[in-house]
Amino acid sequence: SVAVVLFTSDLRLHDNPVLRAALKEADEIVPLFVRDDAVHRAGFDAPNRLAFLADCLAALDAGLRHRGGLLIVRRGGAAAAARRVAEETGAASVHVAAGVSRYAARREERIREALAGTGCELRVHDAVVTALAPGRVVPTGGKDHFAVFTPYFRRWEAEGVRGTLTAPRTVRVPDGVASDPLPDRDTVKNLSPGLARGGEDEGRKLVTSWLNGPMADYETGHDDLAGDATSRLSPHLHFGTVSAAELVHRAREKGGPGGEAFVRQLAWRDFHHQVLADRPDASWSDYRPRHDRWRSDADEIDAWKSGLTGYPLVDAAMRQLAHEGWMHNRGRMLAASFLTKTLYVDWRVGARHFLDLLVDGDVANNQLNWQWVAGTGTDTRPNRVLNPVIQGKRFDPRGDYVRRWVPELAELEGAAIHEPWKLQGLDRAGLDYPDPVVDLAEARSRFERARGLD
């Protein structure tokens, strides 16, 4: 018998419940990836992610070939492609990971419809994309998801994460299944120059080196912008080249305060996914409608996007995003707070820009973190405003992060780099760096008035 494995956000052979279930059920499998037109139409195949995806698919194909199989790639709609492949091979089932977005839910629905009456069944598997399946822990009192992280985390810890699965030793694929060529990283234009490499091997290497070293200092170092001491596993988690469940187990085995703090961040990922699973509209609509009258000054938005706001830490973060397709979490929080609270621009403008560049750009994590910062989401302190100077002195006390990304300011010593406007006379005139795009005190009053806090 034959089973189709539709790979989506689980581009790995290790700890993949979808793959294992199909192999258990059938003698031969068709490992299928569909380059879905819908993803392209939604503008979700931004160059950085497309290039990373190309690496992931190449690695998946290599891993499958090593085990006697290969990856089949098709273009078009996921449902039509799955049905066609099932018909061509006489498959009895199509296996796929459960997703949390509206797009994933529709994809599932369409596949089910496409397979109706063919005798081929759709099997959807939980806890593949996240460590714990959304809906596995629900609050008492009739609500379908947790809106506050702390009680969620308590239940998440108590529930425990499923056991991990090894990679299969052999994979048999029916002969003669046609495949489109794999996407080629080298043909993708407009990549960020410092973009990371994708693929399961790359992800597993990163996990091992992370667990055996830097994770020990994660609790104390994760907010140190210049130290750059976070795992950088986010794109691998997004594409599923690294399994969240396996990562939880391996981090716990290592233990220590670093391991605990790291597992907590993985639970944040699950938290946002369980919110989105229950509230798919929160991808673009306010989770908690606030009726904000957002401002929209094109010059200010441009300054923010280009890293030219005149606030060094905001600019450093935005330039890191452009250069690497990735940004430190502390930078993301500040850049998002600056856009939505200081400039008072709609969070959707920022979320879209991030999705255009982030290699880990993810509907659940990006949209719900943006909402969290903007005060329309699950933050229990929706009116806090981050001050770029204070944040700079705290999380980049020597100014090295700014120095790395804003070379115009490299000559400024220590924390003075966070307030270049304080320079006098010719020193100021000699700087090729803009004046602040807005006065922080005025912006804060504007925000407080707008939110009725004055």
Ligand code: FAD
């Ligand atoms: P580490 O600190 O090593 O954390 C390990 C993992 O935990 C991360 O890879 C991630 O999967 C998860 N994690 C950590 N922090 C968070 C968080 N706040 N929410 C959810 N998961 C978290 N993360 C994305 O993966 N994709 C996004 O599109 C994304 N957009 C964001 C937008 C904004 C405005 C903000 C404030 C945060 C966003 N994040 C996003 C969350 C977080 O910034 C990144 O996951 C993290 O910076 C990735 O770096 P890392 O892998 O080194 O993280």
